[in-house]
Amino acid sequence: MTMPKRDTYTPESLLAVAVGVFNERGYDGTSMEDLSRAAGISKSSIYHHVRGKEELLERAVGRALEGLFGILEEPAARRGRAVERLEYVTRRTTAVLMDELAYVTLLLRVRGNTPTERRAMERRREFDQRVADLLRAAVTEGDLRGDVDARLATRLLFGMINSLVEWYRPDGRGSVDGDQVADTVVRLAFDGLRR
Amino acid sequence: MTMPKRDTYTPESLLAVAVGVFNERGYDGTSMEDLSRAAGISKSSIYHHVRGKEELLERAVGRALEGLFGILEEPAARRGRAVERLEYVTRRTTAVLMDELAYVTLLLRVRGNTPTERRAMERRREFDQRVADLLRAAVTEGDLRGDVDARLATRLLFGMINSLVEWYRPDGRGSVDGDQVADTVVRLAFDGLRR
């Protein structure tokens, strides 16, 4: 309710700062010292907002997973021919990656060193599985080529989409640029490079 | 010349162990303690073979880059239509990724925290640039579609290929399995998922 007069950190606003640093230096490569410098407050003040470094990671990957699983709940991902649903999910996943870039980046880089990380990886695999099922259905319905392994194809599809976090940087205004990226991803994935 | 009777470490054999641990736990997440346990020797013994942790990283990414740039020197990557050279480079890059999996994995995960890492990233960008040039040439020669940005397409192509390090694990004997992966990568990249 209260509109804060000055910038005092909430767990949420601190998270935004932390995620930025995590992605620059890597989670393990980031010290609380690094975070405190980036946030402009002392190390110990951070502990006033969150229980520790790992809680920041947990919140970040949670947000990313929320965005991804949200796609599967959207109507267009649940009705119609499988190939069209797959195309929709491909486009939307690309969009979510760009919208929640920092959070998804962190999710994709998690290695499984802690229980938090392992849970995140498991949920991510779950999402991949759901898309693989969709791709399989599209093959069965005769819209996608049957001469590629569905699991392999899904992995390569996600490889393409997920690579966004390595190079995509939001530019000026609007989502025009983002739409072009999503178009290209869909075009390449479904129709290939060849003329 | 001398054939060692027992297993005593060389910088090379120690590197193989280290790269495995780096990829499991992440470079920053790996302590010398971790390495010593994996190698079965004490921390200080490691310093007898290499100058430190960073030298191990340097050797590893060096080996990966050697493999990648080697591709561009091969005859089939230097003669003929651009589209065929690009197809060849795509297939060979996939193969090198699988052959030198651990080393390339490490290279792809480098974040730029140290001078060593930054040099590695620069060389990698150089390689990407060379492939982007090839793709551009293939568009000019009329073999690839002109409605996608060459730089963007190259990034997505590498996204697909490089994702191998996230899931590919060498199986039983022979490169049969690997050939199938390379075939699928080329097919998907050039002709797409659609039937």
Next chain:
DNA sequence: GTCTATACCGTGATAGAC
């Protein structure tokens, strides 16, 4: 809500015996 001060531990690295 932020600070200073500090506890306590694991880190990368070295010295020197065997």
Next chain:
DNA sequence: GTCTATCACGGTATAGAC
């Protein structure tokens, strides 16, 4: 070539004043 012992440092986290 490997070890034990040790170092200085920086890491996460806590205590308690303001």
